[in-house]
Amino acid sequence: MSHIKLLKNHTLKATPQRLCILDTLQECGHATLEDVQKIISKKFPTLSLSTIYRNLNEMLQKDIVSEVKIANKKDYFELKKDKHVHLVCQNCGKIEDFEIATDDISKQIEAQTGDKVLNDTLYFDVICKDCLSAK
Amino acid sequence: MSHIKLLKNHTLKATPQRLCILDTLQECGHATLEDVQKIISKKFPTLSLSTIYRNLNEMLQKDIVSEVKIANKKDYFELKKDKHVHLVCQNCGKIEDFEIATDDISKQIEAQTGDKVLNDTLYFDVICKDCLSAK
DNA sequence: CTGGGTGCAAAGTATTTGCATGAAC
């Protein structure tokens, strides 16, 4: 879906500023606020910091983007995607996505706790293939 | 291990302030900075905010405590524990811990990506038993 | 047109730091 439609579906006007923010997230995959700021300052120098804050918050609320929180790291933003796991390379810092079925674990938790599992967020600390082979 | 020993093992002096912070985390299981602040203001009103910040940061660095980051929530602190999963109740907000073996998933990731998995952090959004039965 | 969005400057929070004093070892 185009970013223009994406915004309109969520009752947000398709301004150049918003499109620029979405493009940036798409390019980066996962971007910290700092990343977004830095990249935008080149692509669209007049886009103000308050606009970035305001829009990221709005898009979080409307579930267009999500926040990726990793211990000992800054928070990242990403375009909302289907269920996936984050693989965080402890060497180069890169974040990869990985599709995975976690129903087994969910069932196990439900059986042992009596809770109802709705959803999950999984992070794995890894050394990525590239860093492994670089050694 | 007593908190006094815990601190000394990490070359930190066992001050009443530090012990109070550790006790607070132990009581709460998972506490936000705000929780810590609020509880401490009763138990030890002269303990200053900068001391809380300084010590939590130091203890994070020395791996005495860890940070629990959950999307759409404030960050929590907890005493460092063995590998466990966090179950976050979407209804009452409570966080439970759950012990689980995740080797299967790790192996699956390694097989499919070529990465080396070091560690993992898993969160599950749940409706806890208590909230389920309260309906 | 008109309502919502933007930029700017200012306000509001959160976090860190420098330094003199005080406590742990």
Place this chain on the structure above:
DNA sequence: GTTCATGCAAATACTTTGCACCCAG
């Protein structure tokens, strides 16, 4: 006694807000 930690106040960093102007629909 020394060294390290604390409290306070000040500095810095981060985030939000109010308002006049502007643009997408």
